[in-house]
Amino acid sequence: MKKVMFLLLGLALMLPGAIRAHDDQRDHDDQRDHDRDRDERGGRGNEHHDHNVRTPVRLVGVIPVPGNPVTSADISWTDPATERYYFADRSNFGVDIIDAEDDVFVGRVTGMVGTTLANNGGTKTTNGPGPNGVLVTPQRVLWAGDGNSTVRIADVDPNSLNYLNIIGSVSTAIADCDGGTDTTHYCGRADELGFDPRHKLILIANNAPLNVNAPHAAIAPYATFISAVPPYSVLSHISFPNAGGLEQPLWDAEIGRFLLTVPGKIVTGPVGPPVVNQPSVAVINPTTRTVEKAYELNCQTLFGPTNTSVGTTGIALGPFQHLLVSACGFPVILSALTGNVINVIKDIGGGDEVWHNPGDGRFFVTGADQKATPPVQSLGVIDAETSTLLQAVRDVRGKNAAAFAENNHIFTIVQINAAIVAAPATDNSTCSQFGFRGTGCVAIFEHAEK
Helix, strand or coil: CHHHHHHHHHHHHHCCECEECCHHHCCHHHCCCCCCCHHHHHCCCCHHHHHHHHCCEEEEEEECCCCCCCCCEEEEEEECCCCEEEEEEHHHCEEEEEECCCCEEEEEEECCCECCCHHHCCCCCCCCCECCCEEECCCCEEEEEECCCEEEEEECCCCCCCCCCEEEEEECCCHHHECCCCCCECCCCCCCEEEECCCCEEEEEECCCECCCCCCCECCCEEEEEECCCCCCEEEEEECCCCCCCCCEEEECCCCEEEEEECCEEECCCCCCCEEECCEEEEEECCCCEEEEEEECCHHHHHCCCCCCCCEEEEEECHHHEEEEEECCEEEEEECCCCCEEEECCCECCCCCCEEECCCCEEEEEEEECCCCCCEEEEEEEECCCCEEEEEEECCCEEEEEEECCCCEEEEEECCCHHHHHCHHHCCCHHHHHCCCCCCEEEEEEECCC
């Protein structure tokens, strides 16, 4: 009986962790040492970094996620202070937290709206789903855009008495789209967000508000400035007329500005050809809280007349003020200083969220590998200095990459659908390679051994 109990206990401790491939080939003497200087391990110019520059990225395992199957997820984030990876898990009504060093699920901030708001009388197209965008400030505070035009603020300091608790909620609703009740928050979801540590500001997008009087005709997307200092007051809003939505805000410390991806819009009238408003990157002054200028991205000019996209989503800042933007369906690298396009990458899709990892000098995207027949969803690895695609690593159903600079682990959310949940045998996702069918998971990538 004692042997059986110890066996069951051992299995219980093992299951929440990462399931890895080729563990026997890994150098266990080079495991993560919490006491080692993080700058030495993750900084450029050291042996660890040089090794990662010379070696390709490969899929090494997955992390199972407890609770409901991951059928709806959004933005992810890695945080050096807490050494955690966070991602918006609408299927489980919260933000999931994974130890980015040991690759194991450690907790969840709950209390968010999930995929619908049926309990409050709302829908995805009115009150909106959540959580959406996520980030963690140096104060170990999690900010998440939620449904109901609400920003959730949670304590993610493991040493705090409030650990994993929501400590604040802020409404981003404006009068034009808010009826003032639980069932009339037609400002939609509070979506993606960025943090300005200099002025202690959060900038968050409401991408699809509806006019409360029109009835429910679309009104201009807008962004909201919120003080990151308690009591977290709303300071002002910026409207974006003729935009097709709003996506990812990003703080650029060198120029002291927010950069915000703004999807374009095709406007058709009763007569004449449609008017195309191209996607752009807005440059926003955090002091005046105004748009100073915008870098237009003409999809037809960049990718040819057959590209009819006006979309743009993720944004990430690399060295030399090189900016990776997912635009027109592909990765585009441009100068954050001038808006001049440096390179366009046509061999892989741009996906939603993109990421720069200073630990290995790479940009990461998720999208269809255009060189595969047929194209297959993959993790794209881009050299941030040369702006060239290095690899496309197969990652079926993977999305929204984020990397942890301390050990250069790269994570993607592997999201499945209801049909796969109903018939797990049909699961061909990255999770299924490691025995997880019909559940979804988080995939782990590392640089290969020497």
